[in-house]
Structures are given as C-alpha cells and as structure tokens.
Amino acid sequence: MEITTTQYKSCDLVKASGRVDSNTAPDMDKAFEEIINAGRHKIILNMSDVEFISSAGLRVLISTQKECKKLNRGELVLSAVPERVYTALDLAGFVPLFKITDNDTDAVGLF
Amino acid sequence: MTEKNPNTNLTRELANGAPKKSTQSATFPAQFKSLDEVREFTARQAEACGFEPDEIYAVKMAVDEGFTNIVEHAYGGECQEEIECSCQTNDEGLTITLIDCGQPFNPLEVPEPDLESDLDDRMIGGLGLFFIRQLMDEVSFNFVPKSEGEGECNVLTMKKRKKRTD
Numbered sequence: 001m002e003i004t005t006t007q008y009k010s011c012d013l014v015k016a017s018g019r020v021d022s023n024t025a026p027d028m029d030k031a032f033e034e035i036i037n038a039g040r041h042k043i044i045l046n047m048s049d050v051e052f053i054s055s056a057g058l059r060v061l062i063s064t065q066k067e068c069k070k071l072n073r074g075e076l077v078l079s080a081v082p083e084r085v086y087t088a089l090d091l092a093g094f095v096p097l098f099k100i101t102d103n104d105t106d107a108v109g110l111f
Numbered sequence: 112m113t114e115k116n117p118n119t120n121l122t123r124e125l126a127n128g129a130p131k132k133s134t135q136s137a138t139f140p141a142q143f144k145s146l147d148e149v150r151e152f153t154a155r156q157a158e159a160c161g162f163e164p165d166e167i168y169a170v171k172m173a174v175d176e177g178f179t180n181i182v183e184h185a186y187g188g189e190c191q192e193e194i195e196c197s198c199q200t201n202d203e204g205l206t207i208t209l210i211d212c213g214q215p216f217n218p219l220e221v222p223e224p225d226l227e228s229d230l231d232d233r234m235i236g237g238l239g240l241f242f243i244r245q246l247m248d249e250v251s252f253n254f255v256p257k258s259e260g261e262g263e264c265n266v267l268t269m270k271k272r273k274k275r276t277d
Contacts, residue, residue: 022179023143052150052168054175055238084168091245092238 003031010111011042011074013104017049020057028057032064032076041067041074044107048080058092065097075099079107133159136197141182141211142189149178149196153207156198160205161273169246170205170271176239177209177218177267185213185265204248204272212257212264218243219252248272 001024006013012035016028035043043064047053061076068074077099081089089095101107137152139145150171157167174196181194195210221237244250249270254263 019147021143021146021175022182023146052171052175054172054179055242056179058238084165088172088242091242 001027003028005031005035007035007040008108011044011108012040013044013046013108015046015049017051019052020050020060021052021054022056025054025056025060029060029064032060032067036064036067041070042111043068043074043076044079044104045076046079046104047082047085050082050085053085053088055092058088058094062094062097074111077101077107077110079104132199132201134197134199136195138193138195139178141186141192141194141213143179143182145194146175146178149194150175152196153198153205156200156207157205157271160200162205162271166271170207173243173246173269173271174207174209176242177207177269180218180221180239181209181211181213181216181265181267184218185211185216187214202273204270207269207271209267209269210255210264212262215254215263216265217252218267219250243269246271 001016001018001020003017004015006015014028014031014035018024020028032043045061061078065076068076079101080103081100086095086100089098099107099110101110135152135156139149153174154167154171157170162170178194178196182189186192192211192213195208197208197210199206199208218240221240247269249268249272251268253266253268255266256262257264
C-alpha cells in the first residue's frame, strides 16, 4: 500500500493505493493519526486506487471517523470508492457512517 | 511460502481434461506480511477452478480474514510459527482449509458484530468472521491431532460452491 497526504486550507486529503490489510492498515492509521495530532479533523480519503480492503482496513476507517467526529470538530469523508471497497463497506454495515462522494472536488465542497 | 506440489500446474491439467480434483498446499509464516501471498495462492486455485472475478475476490477476502484471525488469536500475534493453507478443488467448487497449531481457538465462537448500533458503541471485533460467513457457502471448525508431539491443531474449513450453470 502507498499512502500520500496533502494539506489544504480547509481539509487534508489522504490517498491510499494498493492493498489495505492487517499488514498495511497500521500505516494508514498512522497517516490519519498524524493529521489528527496536528489538530486537523476534516479529512478526505481518496480510495480510487485501493484494490483490496479487509476488516482491518475498515476498522481504521471507523476509529478515525470516531476521532474526527468528536466534539463536532470534523469528519472523514470517503471519495472515489471502488465498487469492491463499497461492497465491503456495505457488507459491514458501514455505508451510513460515512459521506461518500464521487470525487475529491465534491468532498472538499462538504467542508 | 513453501508449496508442497510445486510441479503441479492445475490450469494445464484442467485444459488437458485430466481429473478435475486437485489439492494444493502451502505453508506461510504466521505474519501479516504473508497475507499477500496467501491471498494470491488461493486466488490462483479459485481461478483454476473457474470462479468469476467477484467470487475470486470474495475468496481472497475470506482467506485474509481467516489467516488474520489465526495470527491474532491462535498465535496471540505475529510469530515464527507456520500456518498451512490447503485448497481442494473439484467440480463442486473450492474448499480452503487453514491449519495452525497455536492455542485452541474456535473462531465460530466469536460473537457476531452488531451492525445496527451507533458508531460510538459499535462492536467490530467479530467483523472478520462475519465476512467469512457472508462470503463463503460453508464454514466449519475442528481440531486434529498434531502430526508430531502431543496436542491438537486448529482447522478452519471454508467452502465456496460454483454457481450452477444449467
């Protein structure tokens, strides 16, 4: 898995690519943690190049969402979610817990 | 990864009309970095068995969750022990078994996650097993005696049936 983060004025964009499993999910968690520790809680995760996600990856999304939504200070928005990732989110019952946008521009517009 | 039957080419066998029953086994270190190889190993067997891409993806997810559960629960974390993955294919479909000789651990006793609860109190521990149950057609668990020494090994068996085409 590759992960890049870009800081914008209103939010932070994280792009993950490749496979998010028990081996790589901690790296994604770390990327989110760094943003949150910097006092920023409006995060977009672009998932367009995520080929695979397991429950370990989904768990990171949930714990990040909890952290971001605390005190109404922000949230984690998912952008460009591939069909198979969406299926996993849906199977886990996580779809209602995230705003999901077609692209990053739409996600930025939510903040 | 150590493949037990490195010379058996399942795809070639099938193409030649050879018997359609085949078993491939491989052992992997009980570490998360093995997951890529475990998923690819089972995906190759599922593909040779004639499954569709979506079904192959489901098999990859199920084996990932099963392997992760064993590392986390039977072995209590990543270690130098091994996990054996066997794939048996026949006309009906694919049967995957994951065998470990860690602590006795029956994943089927893990409570199901509450998928309806609020974000704050959502229990997500049993999510991996929930996925396995959703993605595979049959899931069972049993113990077998260790091949060497005393004690028992955990055997997780997951079956994926081929859709009937008639």
